[in-house]
Amino acid sequence: MNETRLYLDTLTKPRGSLGRLEELAVQLAGIAGARPEAILKKAVIVMAGDHGVCEEGISAYPPEVTPQMVANFLNGGAAINVLARQAGADVYCVDIGVNADICHESLISRKVGKGTGNIARGPAMSREEALEAINHGIEVVEGLFGQGYRLFATGEMGIGNTTPSAAMLTVLTGIDAEQTVGRGTGIDDEGMKRKRKVVHRAIAVNAPDSTDPLDVLRKLGGFEIAGLVGVILGSAARGCPVVIDGFIASIAALTAYRLAPNSKAYMIASHASQEAGHRPLLARLGLEPMLDLKMRLGEGTGAALVFPLIDAAVLIVKEMATFDSAGVSRA
């Protein structure tokens, strides 16, 4: 990283003038153990799962949208398909807990359960299921690493999943539910009141141990959140950068960090979501988002938009002339 920092200062630009692109180049050097030299092969992993807590009326959309959107991902028509195509990335959709039987040749089937339990009444899943889902995430990364992928992005689909994410955030950080609960897919003020009550009840009913990230995940989380914890840990273990999408992906990132603090060095925060709890969450993680496009979608869309910036960081190091080679006078 120091070598790359010094090298960036020899390139034909005022010192530090490429700002966060330079920081990215330095981070990539730390991850790869060398000056970044090649455009990385990219995959967006979209983990899909359903949530029992939907029966409390906490989303603006019905749960059947989860399998419907999975079909949309597989047919290439969702926002993430468009943005990934533009960035030269491939989308892999994983059924890790959808409450429907989905058959499609390109679906990665890793179903741990048909939706989680309603967290307002009991735990989302067992500790064994949480570990199984994390392992699926790791194994999906392993498989893609074997196919040459070296840069991963975290995507998710699961109607209702901003509610478990808010509950996890409140327990993991102590930030009040007033600040962690947001509008998700666009619930109204009445819905917001209900959602906050559900988060309070979920925490009271489950009494998670805030010092045990796995306990918080299994009692309040979701299959796709656990799967993304695995994607993040698997990427870090393989020495690959992993781009963190919005609110839900970031709660997976916080969980991964609490389980294995060294994984943070491999994380790149993509964007600041409009979801209320996202900025405080990133602040607690100590990550600064690259973009603020007022997005609040998920699926990995914010992360895919950062792929071209990562390519740019690689290419400035690889292709720019130095003051000496271009005969440009120094300060």
Ligand SMILES: Cc1cc2ncn([C@H]3O[C@H](COP(=O)(O)O)[C@@H](O)[C@H]3O)c2cc1C
């Ligand atoms: C058509 C559609 C596509 C989506 N893609 C991602 N989400 C996003 O919205 C959901 C979270 O919001 P909430 O907690 O309010 O349900 C997740 O599925 C998330 O990925 C979508 C939501 C909808 C309706």
Ligand SMILES: O=C(O)c1cccnc1
């Ligand atoms: O930030 C996100 O990932 C998000 C926000 C709202 C709804 N779905 C996802």
